[in-house]
Amino acid sequence: MSNIVPSNEPNNTSSSSETSISSPITSTSTEHKPALRRNRPGTKLEDAYQFPHISLDQIDSAFALQEYLQSLIRANRENIDALVELPAGQDKETWQYEHLRQLCLELNYLVIQLEAECTSQTCPEMKADDWQYLCAAHQAPLNCCAIDYIVHTLDGATTLLNSHKYFPSRISIPETSLKHYQSIARRLYRIFAHTWFHHREIFEAFENENMLYARFLKLSDRYELIAKNLLIIPYNNNINDNQDTHNNHNNESSEIFSRDME
Amino acid sequence: MAQTFGQPQQQVQQQSQTPEYTLPGVLHFLQSEWRRYERDRNEWEIERAEMKARIALLEGERRGIENMKTDLMRRVKMLEFALIQERSRYLANVPPTQFPTKESSNVSTPANEEGPESSNTQSLKSMSSTLNTVSSQYKNLASNRDPKYRTKSREILKACLQEIDYLTNVVTNTSSASNRVTTYPTGLDGIPIPNGLDGSNNATRKLHRNSAIFVGGNTNAYNRMTKRPGNFSIRPSRPAPTSPAMVSPILPTNSSSPPLDCSINEHSDSTSTEQEGGSFFPHSGSESFKNGDKLSNGEQSSPISPEFEGNPIANMSSDIQSLNNCVVESATTNCEKESEFLSNNDNYNTQNKTKNEREWKTHNQVKNKNKLKSPDETKEEEQQLTKDVQKKFGLSDVNVTKLMKNANKRKSSEILEINNSDPQLDELSFNVEEEENIQKSETDKTQENDTDRKMWRQRFTLRSHLDTVRSLSWHQTELMFLSGSEDGTVKLWDLKGPLSHKPTSIPDIEPCITYRGHTAAVNSVVMASEQKRCYSASMDATIRVWNLPSSKRDTYGPVDPSLNLTTYIGHTDAIWDLRLFPMRNQNTQLLASASADGKVKIWDTEAGGSPLKCSWGYYGINNEGSVNGEDRPPIPTSIDFVHSDLKKIAVSYQNSIIKLFDIESEQSVLTFESDSTYDNTPATQINRIIVHPTMSLIFSAHEDKYIRFFDINSGKCTFSMLAHLDSITSLDIDPSGMILLSGGHDSSIRLWDIMSTRQCIQEFVSHRRKSDEGVLSVQYHPSLPWIASGGADSVVKIYC
Structure with missing residues (x-):
């Protein structure tokens, strides 16, 4: 219970190769890269996370994949293919897992943007296009308002991903927990969908900055997380192109009431 | 005897309670209760006699x-x-x-x-x-x-x-x-x-x-x-x-x-x-x-x-x-x-x-x-x-x-x-x-081990954050605390529920609420129990003020925008430390923040208009201009109010200097001799300071593995020790003022006897490292025997 990976000891030695004293931070060096990958108190925002990108096999910790992914994102978040591409020698499941975690993390920032605009008054129901979704975070599915649905979904997904029961390790994922990937991805997708359909400006501003939806789409495509017919945001190379050609999914209305969280 | 006692009672019961109770039933119940009580009392007496005998024996031995x-x-x-x-x-x-x-x-x-x-x-x-x-x-x-x-x-x-x-x-x-x-x-x-x-x-x-x-x-x-x-x-x-x-x-x-x-x-x-x-x-x-x-x-x-x-x-x-x-x-x-x-x-x-x-x-x-x-x-x-x-x-x-x-x-x-x-x-x-x-000292130790100095054991592991947990803050009285993480969220946890479960069957503990608002990593959180509020400071240069939700709120209750009270904007760079003024007097509750923009700011959280009360840099309020041409002034890393003199606040800087400022005059009144190992790099900076609640002592946690004790009045270093295998990130003092708690990037948490031996009392390796970070926050509960720690592994651990 105490550790996700009981066998994995804290890696005190991980820094041994990097513990050479960092060069002095001078006031002008915005590109300063301390040898130690840590943000010390007092670090300026512009200096934060200015770690040199290192290859995965150089990272010797239980969170190597997470670090690697975050490092990739910081390096170039627009290079979607590189982000989603499975690192050599890595487990497909754990890679997806880290992506989903990162997705939840970054979706928080989208929610912050949405909260200003999307309230129980403006969006009393969780809708995207013609779809209406019921919140699965409750004992019985509830018709939460959009922002509630989004927050609950995000909280639920975060909880599920952090669940010791379903994901006891970040090194290997139990076979039985893989099915959760789809349900998590499907629900997270609805957040994008709602934003795209009802808060397009926020969506575009956010997407321009983070390319999160593009990454998500790539991920679900690459690892088949979401059925193609559930992708209701027009699938274009240029997603900023507002073409509403999307009426091929009404037969999937049962999905509305899906409640696939155990 | 039981009957004589029991009958009037039973009558009363019969009258007052539901008529389902029958006389014989009640009588029987009372008798059996009485018998059980008698049996227990006998057992206690036997036990007591045994104890007495043992005491006598031990006393004799002691005399000898x-x-x-x-x-x-x-x-x-x-x-x-x-x-x-x-x-x-x-x-x-x-x-x-x-x-x-x-x-x-x-x-x-x-x-x-x-x-x-x-x-x-x-x-x-x-x-x-x-x-x-x-x-x-x-x-x-x-x-x-x-x-x-x-x-x-x-x-x-x-x-x-x-x-x-x-x-x-x-x-x-x-x-x-x-x-x-x-x-x-x-x-x-x-x-x-x-x-x-x-x-x-x-x-x-x-x-x-x-x-x-x-x-x-x-x-x-x-x-x-x-x-x-x-x-x-x-x-x-x-x-x-x-x-x-x-x-x-x-x-x-x-x-x-x-x-x-x-x-x-x-x-x-x-x-x-x-x-x-x-x-x-x-x-x-x-x-x-x-x-x-x-x-x-x-x-x-x-x-x-x-x-x-x-x-x-x-x-x-x-x-x-x-x-x-x-x-x-x-x-x-x-x-x-x-x-x-x-x-x-x-x-x-x-x-x-x-x-x-x-x-x-x-x-x-x-x-x-x-x-x-x-x-x-x-x-x-x-x-x-x-x-x-x-x-x-x-x-x-x-x-x-x-x-x-x-x-x-x-x-x-x-x-x-x-x-x-x-x-x-x-x-x-x-x-x-x-x-x-x-x-x-040996007997003391054993005694203390038995009584005061309990050995801390991990009780809960709380997973919900998606990235490094940087800061924790307990509620003053309740078993609730706040956690702030690099994932940009602040989460409020209530342990009363999980506590009622058996240790073996605790389900995944979810936070009461997740505060979303910061657009970057949260570096510091503070719980203001009396105000029923909490504060969080972030890399995004803002301090956000949150209302605590009502205790009845469901984890998946409706989103309540009113919980997001306000945002203090004033700093221009990442804020690294927040401290609440230890006393809430009349209608003011001060909050201090230290930011990478070089400023320490004091906020009056209950002021009607602008909350910003004062702000000063490394050289105090007036001497801002003394930065003539040289590098930007040192950046504060940690702050703490001086409990013995509440007009003063201690600030540690990246150049490993601790300064004491007068809040009223916003001038530096004392500079500590705390930079003995400073080598002009952040690798020797002070990460955290904490002022002892009762004594005129201040403790500093250094990036180069030292913990130092300073006398607040003289500014002299009274004790220095290499305390961890790697940089020390966090300090706290137990409510009695006897034990110093420290956490470091070596993933260990250590307890130190402040008063007498200054030795490590207990150590536990707790969090796993991510990047080159380990433990980032350790906190004693102010009134209950609990410790919380947060680490780079996105996990909060609770000890009791």
Whole structure:
């Protein structure tokens, strides 16, 4: 219970190769890269996370994949293919897992943007296009308002991903927990969908900055997380192109009431 | 009885409660309850009796051990004194050869050995003659015995001498001091000893000094002479073991001291015990022959022998007793004045005598219990001991009581300072005290381990954050806390629910609420319990204020925008530390923040208009401009209010400097000497400071693995230690102010004893490293026995 990976000891030695004293931070060096990958108190925002990108096999910790992914994102978040591409020698499941975690993390920032605009008054129901979704975070599915649905979904997904029961390790994922990937991805997708359909400006501003939806789409495509017919945001190379050609999914209305969280 | 009790109750019950209860049913219930209660009470009583018996047993054991300790302490002192005597004798053997008058010192030996012929004095003639006759007797006897015996008795006598010295110092402090002055320093003059003896007769000042010299070389000469020397010899021997050089400056005043006769009178008046000491040697010889068999028996396992044979304590005590006897005998026979003195002390002594008697008896009993001696043996022993004790006079009694007192004092006193005026005794007792210290600390430790210093164990692991948890803050009274993470969220946790579960079956614990609002990593969170609010500071340069949700709120309740109270905008760069003013007075609650923009800002969280109260940089409010052309001023890393002076706030900077600012004037009032290991890189910066809640102490956690203690008033570093294997990130002090908690990038959490040992009490390796970070936050609950820690592994762990 105490550790996700009981066998994995804290890696005190991980820094041994990097513990050479960092060069002095001078006031002008915005590109300063301390040898130690840590943000010390007092670090300026512009200096934060200015770690040199290192290859995965150089990272010797239980969170190597997470670090690697975050490092990739910081390096170039627009290079979607590189982000989603499975690192050599890595487990497909754990890679997806880290992506989903990162997705939840970054979706928080989208929610912050949405909260200003999307309230129980403006969006009393969780809708995207013609779809209406019921919140699965409750004992019985509830018709939460959009922002509630989004927050609950995000909280639920975060909880599920952090669940010791379903994901006891970040090194290997139990076979039985893989099915959760789809349900998590499907629900997270609805957040994008709602934003795209009802808060397009926020969506575009956010997407321009983070390319999160593009990454998500790539991920679900690459690892088949979401059925193609559930992708209701027009699938274009240029997603900023507002073409509403999307009426091929009404037969999937049962999905509305899906409640696939155990 | 149950029925008589039960019936009225039952009637009441019948009336008041639902009619379903039947009379027999209720009766039966009450009876069974009563029976159960009786059974329980019986069990308790049995248990109590058992406990009592055990207490009695343990108390008996303790008493026995205490007695044994007293004896052993005495024994240690004796041995140490003997050692010092041996050393001083050895050393004193050298000086005479260095002095020009060394032949005379050689002469002294024969002179003394010749006995009465060597002393022609009038005043002391009779006395010395008796002494010498006795001593010659002793010598004869002693020579008949084996040399071992002689050396051993010599040791004993030495110890005895030391006891006398002690007594004289204690009882007649002033006079003994003057004696010491008169007699001791002159020893450096190196004037022939025979002259000294003669000189004392002549009572000239010079001769007096000479005699003192004789004294100075005392121990060696006398001891070699089988302790024959007379009155004078003893007196000086007291101060002998202490360094002569120390006393020598007083020499001039001594030279003007009255002639020896006077000094002798003085001695007999005020420090008669000393005279006793002086005269006892020869008699002790004869006395020891009286006790001869006993002594020799005892000396088979004499104090010198390292191994304990048979019953060392008994032997020891008998040794001491016999020695005391000797002292007493000699005192009474030789020195009437002394006996007067003793009789003065008699009241005191008799009191002690009985006490001692009792002590010895109990001591023996314990011993018997331990060693299972035959009843005859013990009886014999006891009789002998009581006899001894009865014979014993004040000296040893006083000593014993003194020792006991000292022992008790030491036991009770926290700081073990030696307040004794006699350095010699101090030296002797030093080791004993040290031993006691060790014992004490050991017992303390075990006790504390049992009670106060519990060992912390991990209780909960809370997973919900998606990235490094950087900050934690407990609710003042509730089992709730806040966590802030690099994932940009702040989460509120309530552990009351999970606590009701069995430890084995705790489901995944979800936070009560997740506060989303910051657009970058959250670096610091603070819970303001009284305000029912919390504050979070982020890399996005904002401080956000959140309302605590109502306790009824469901984890998946509707989003409540009203919880997001407000945002403090003012800083222009990442905010790294937040602290709430410890006191909430009237309608102000101050909040301090430290940011990478170089500023420390104070916010009045309940102000109507602009919350920003004040703001200052490294150089204070006015001297912002002093950054002429140079690099940007150092960036604050951590802040804390000074609890002892709430107008002040301590700020640590990236250049490893801690400054104390006055909140009112916004000026620096003190700069700490905290940058002793600073090397101009952040690798040696201070990561965290914390001010002790009650003492004027401040603790700093350094990137280069140090924890330092500073005095707030002086700014001086009072203690520095390498505390972790890697950088230290977090500090906290337990509510009692006794324990410092630290967490570091080495993934370990350590508890430190602040008050006494400054040692690590407990360590647990807790969080796993991500990047090069480990533990990032440790927090004591302010009122409940809980600890929370947050780490780079995105996990919060709770200990209790």
